[in-house]
Amino acid sequence: MEFISYFGGVFEPVAFLLLVGGTIGGLILGATPGLSPTMAVALLIPFTFQLSPTQGLILLGAAYTSTVAGGAVSAILLKIPGAPANIATALDGNAMARNGEGARALHLSFLASGVGGILGVLLLIFLTPVLAQWALAFGPSHLFWLAILGVTVIGSLDSKSFVKGLLSGCIGLWLSMIGYDDIQGAQRFIFHDALTGGINIIAALIGLFAIPQVIDMFAKGRQTGTIDAINVPRYSLLSSLQELTRNVKALSIGTVFGSIIGLIPGVGGQIAGLVAYDQSKKFSRQKEKFGTGHTEGLIAAESANNAMVGPSLVPLLTLSIPGSPTAAVLLGGLLIHGIFPGSDLFTNHPQVAWTFINSMLIGQILMVIFGIYTAAWAARLARAPVPIMAAAVLVLAVFGSYSVQQSMGDVYIMLTLGIAMYFLEKFGFSAAPLVLGLILGPIAEDNFIQGSQIAAAQDGSLIYFLTGPLNIFLITLVVASVLYSFWGSLVAQKPTPAAQQEAAK
Amino acid sequence: MTASRLQHVLSSSVILLVAAAVTYISFTQEPAAAFLFPRLISVVFIALAIWNFVRATLGLAKVGEGLSWQVSLNLLPGLIIALAFVFFAAKQLGFYTASTIAFFAVYTIYDPAPLSSAIAWAKRITTTALFMAVMYGLFALLLKVQTPRGMYF
Numbered sequence: 001m002e003f004i005s006y007f008g009g010v011f012e013p014v015a016f017l018l019l020v021g022g023t024i025g026g027l028i029l030g031a032t033p034g035l036s037p038t039m040a041v042a043l044l045i046p047f048t049f050q051l052s053p054t055q056g057l058i059l060l061g062a063a064y065t066s067t068v069a070g071g072a073v074s075a076i077l078l079k080i081p082g083a084p085a086n087i088a089t090a091l092d093g094n095a096m097a098r099n100g101e102g103a104r105a106l107h108l109s110f111l112a113s114g115v116g117g118i119l120g121v122l123l124l125i126f127l128t129p130v131l132a133q134w135a136l137a138f139g140p141s142h143l144f145w146l147a148i149l150g151v152t153v154i155g156s157l158d159s160k161s162f163v164k165g166l167l168s169g170c171i172g173l174w175l176s177m178i179g180y181d182d183i184q185g186a187q188r189f190i191f192h193d194a195l196t197g198g199i200n201i202i203a204a205l206i207g208l209f210a211i212p213q214v215i216d217m218f219a220k221g222r223q224t225g226t227i228d229a230i231n232v233p234r235y236s237l238l239s240s241l242q243e244l245t246r247n248v249k250a251l252s253i254g255t256v257f258g259s260i261i262g263l264i265p266g267v268g269g270q271i272a273g274l275v276a277y278d279q280s281k282k283f284s285r286q287k288e289k290f291g292t293g294h295t296e297g298l299i300a301a302e303s304a305n306n307a308m309v310g311p312s313l314v315p316l317l318t319l320s321i322p323g324s325p326t327a328a329v330l331l332g333g334l335l336i337h338g339i340f341p342g343s344d345l346f347t348n349h350p351q352v353a354w355t356f357i358n359s360m361l362i363g364q365i366l367m368v369i370f371g372i373y374t375a376a377w378a379a380r381l382a383r384a385p386v387p388i389m390a391a392a393v394l395v396l397a398v399f400g401s402y403s404v405q406q407s408m409g410d411v412y413i414m415l416t417l418g419i420a421m422y423f424l425e426k427f428g429f430s431a432a433p434l435v436l437g438l439i440l441g442p443i444a445e446d447n448f449i450q451g452s453q454i455a456a457a458q459d460g461s462l463i464y465f466l467t468g469p470l471n472i473f474l475i476t477l478v479v480a481s482v483l484y485s486f487w488g489s490l491v492a493q494k495p496t497p498a499a500q501q502e503a504a505k
Numbered sequence: 506m507t508a509s510r511l512q513h514v515l516s517s518s519v520i521l522l523v524a525a526a527v528t529y530i531s532f533t534q535e536p537a538a539a540f541l542f543p544r545l546i547s548v549v550f551i552a553l554a555i556w557n558f559v560r561a562t563l564g565l566a567k568v569g570e571g572l573s574w575q576v577s578l579n580l581l582p583g584l585i586i587a588l589a590f591v592f593f594a595a596k597q598l599g600f601y602t603a604s605t606i607a608f609f610a611v612y613t614i615y616d617p618a619p620l621s622s623a624i625a626w627a628k629r630i631t632t633t634a635l636f637m638a639v640m641y642g643l644f645a646l647l648l649k650v651q652t653p654r655g656m657y658f
Binding site: 046047049050160161163164166167170171173174177181183184185186188189211214215217218219220221222223385386387388390391392394395396398399402403406408411412415419423424425426427428429444445448449452 | 512516520523527530535538543547550556560566568570571572575580584591604611612616617632644648653
């Protein structure tokens, strides 16, 4: 119950203001189609430099929580999911809004998000210290395999093609090696002056997540269509609360599946929402109503999306393996403040760790309050014209990446990586494993070098890195994640019965 | 829509070239100790890149929508503005001047409102001015970021 003693830090004036600002800003950004939670958090990182590590993390955590929930606003009112995590929300949420029940759908969505989110953060609170203590037993070889596991898991699971997912991870690992080697003092892969200091993580994060979305907006050209606005008549909040209590089954399914999926590194909220929706449908007595504006589907999807947020930070804070792409960006935010995840975080920086986690708990409550009362307003802002959004994100990305070290080199790297990522994405590559490779590369290399030195004084590298129960367990996980993804891609290539019938015709 | 086989072959060739260059540099540069980890990674990198290339050549690579002519034409003006803004204008003209021009240019080019409409021009100018005022307030006044001044500001 150590976390209780750090609640005071959340209510310090600046910290609380940042929590409120991050929550409201996150709700608006989340409600804006095309602006993903990952990009929102990446763009916010430069603003945290002026803040203390605790304050910076509070801002990023609030934005993470509320962008995921905010995505439901545009999913319900505009039928455009604010983020991939809200795809399942749009299925029943928009149907409810079209039936004149927009306010009811928004109420239920934010209340379910809040319940799921709070339970998810409680899981984070009780599970993290236990795992962090366990991580104390890890030596360089285990940390090396953990870093590789982080890249392979997210490379295998976050990409549609497992070869391209793993290739993205390799590109990230290569990018992490650019610059001077600290131990040998040798230059590695420096093709331009801007690369002398290596690739700055924040500039890379902004480029990899923001610039492809800007170019995607360019690719739409001069669009003349307007988005249909749905009128949102008032609805009693008390009735929504009563309705939520009548849907405990859907709420439980969403929360349980969201929490479990959040704990699995690399899976993320998109799957959480869809899996919970699907399971809720399977367990429902009114299966036929799903997709027509049925509250069970909406509640399950939204509670799962936010229940995923807290647990996705468990592997991040204990083992440096992010549970989602946004958690990977948060890892970058931790590292730039000189804070390393693991047991060190809870023994040397308990103030930072617990205040951050507590702020996420309070943030869930604020998200429900502000979400319910600002949803209609956020939806209006979310209809900002695409050209303005594209121009604003481009300029903000340039300013954000420059302000990290006040270096034009970082801006060049940001834009170059962003443009390259856009084209890579068009051919099935994914930004998340690339970012993981970039972030975990130095951790993998440092531990590989340390491990090699220890191995040289003992029985050699093969025995040191490939034997021992924990090494074998981690290697098995690495191989299993790759094989699982390989099997998944084989299954995906098999024609479905419908496609076979079509081909037979 | 999925990308054509040629597009997949081209993209996988570029990745293969990068992987080959990384592998070559890793195994030929000295001191060898500094390239121990790059060598380990480059072996996996080149193996996966060859696999990806073979799949693309055999027509088995199907993930990714690729690029159509229309999409390429749509994104070209924005891309040129972004490149000119970052690699030329930001340093030569000054950060704020270049940002103002880039914002205004992107907004104008992609705005569906007719170019003959005076109201649309007024809207573009006002939005650009307001946005840049916010950026100046955030970065120059609040965060005190020293940006390149260039010829103007």
